[in-house]
Amino acid sequence: xxxxxxxxxxxxxxxxxxxxxxxxxxxxxxxxxxxxxxxxxxxxxxxxxxxxxxxxxxxxxxxxxxxxxxxxxxxxxxxxxxxxxxxxxxxxxxxxxxxxxxxxxxxxxxxxxxxxxxxxxxxxxxxxxxxxxxxxxxxxxxxxxxxxxxxxxxxxxx
Amino acid sequence: xxxxxxxxxxxxxxxxxxxxxxxxxxxxxxxxxxxxxxxxxxxxxxxxxxxxxxxxxxxxxxxxxxxxxxxxxxxxxxxxxxxxxxxxxxxxxxxxxxxxxxxxxxxxxxxxxxxxxxxxxxxxxxxxxxxxxxxxxxxxxxxxxxxxxxxxxxxxxx
Numbered sequence: 405x406x407x408x409x410x411x412x413x414x415x416x417x418x419x420x421x422x423x424x425x426x427x428x429x430x431x432x433x434x435x436x437x438x439x440x441x442x443x444x445x446x447x448x449x450x451x452x453x454x455x456x457x458x459x460x461x462x463x464x465x466x467x468x469x470x471x472x473x474x475x476x477x478x479x480x481x482x483x484x485x486x487x488x489x490x491x492x493x494x495x496x497x498x499x500x501x502x503x504x505x506x507x508x509x510x511x512x513x514x515x516x517x518x519x520x521x522x523x524x525x526x527x528x529x530x531x532x533x534x535x536x537x538x539x540x541x542x543x544x545x546x547x548x549x550x551x552x553x554x555x556x557x558x559x560x561x562x
Numbered sequence: 563x564x565x566x567x568x569x570x571x572x573x574x575x576x577x578x579x580x581x582x583x584x585x586x587x588x589x590x591x592x593x594x595x596x597x598x599x600x601x602x603x604x605x606x607x608x609x610x611x612x613x614x615x616x617x618x619x620x621x622x623x624x625x626x627x628x629x630x631x632x633x634x635x636x637x638x639x640x641x642x643x644x645x646x647x648x649x650x651x652x653x654x655x656x657x658x659x660x661x662x663x664x665x666x667x668x669x670x671x672x673x674x675x676x677x678x679x680x681x682x683x684x685x686x687x688x689x690x691x692x693x694x695x696x697x698x699x700x701x702x703x704x705x706x707x708x709x710x711x712x713x714x715x716x717x718x719x720x
Contacts, residue, residue, distance in 0.1 A: 420613050422620040430611040453588035455578050456657065458718045462580040463658045464626025471622050499614065500621045504662045510716055558668055560616045 409435035413491030423472035474549035567593035571649030581630035632707035
């Protein structure tokens, strides 16, 4: 049995996101998991076409990985904070209010990237997630993402 | 004769970027142009799979559009600041140092998006670009991107 990722608990109608939706066949389909109590990790290997300057990973992909890993981490953390089982109704799904990424080093293409996220703050429906992106053990980017619980009227059919 | 976009002046070996490289067949291939003296514009219509919550555009795509439009705008502005023709050697190509995006409204999918960028500051090899992303006339996101001229040793073969 394979361990379920945070994103595998999203309900079907909220699983179409290009970055993290398990039902988006053309998307990245990233998967995030707890690694210890505090930190969540996502491993993703960019495709050849995810290049910037040849040899290096496209910054927009790095931003996308940090973004979706943060919304997933916030969801898992919020379920935990409420003492609820992941995936239980009503679903806890976050959207992004702001995204900040500092690109510290050119990120080499062709190797798995490790995105690590930690919840910095939960306040009401808002969560702040800090993230680092590593390649070959080096921190190539750092991010901070402010996410908010999806307003109910954004849900399909509402 | 079609007007050349900023990105069409990039040399071939620097035209593979997923967001803006004209030679990246799987990429977004965005195109940026001056609109007046101060502002540069890029129009891009997201594909159906660039969804977040169904009905809305994926935030990572929005970040990507803002990012590549900013590097293109910086290149055009720097050529102009130096009184040089676009595309003249040595090439002026920027990479991203930091990217900040505020998502103000859910961005509807299925309509052309307009990304508008203005140079806020040029200082040495560093340029700060402010951007707005509009859908149906409404500002859905704002961004600020710090870009720096690509170090020569990032160039392929160097």
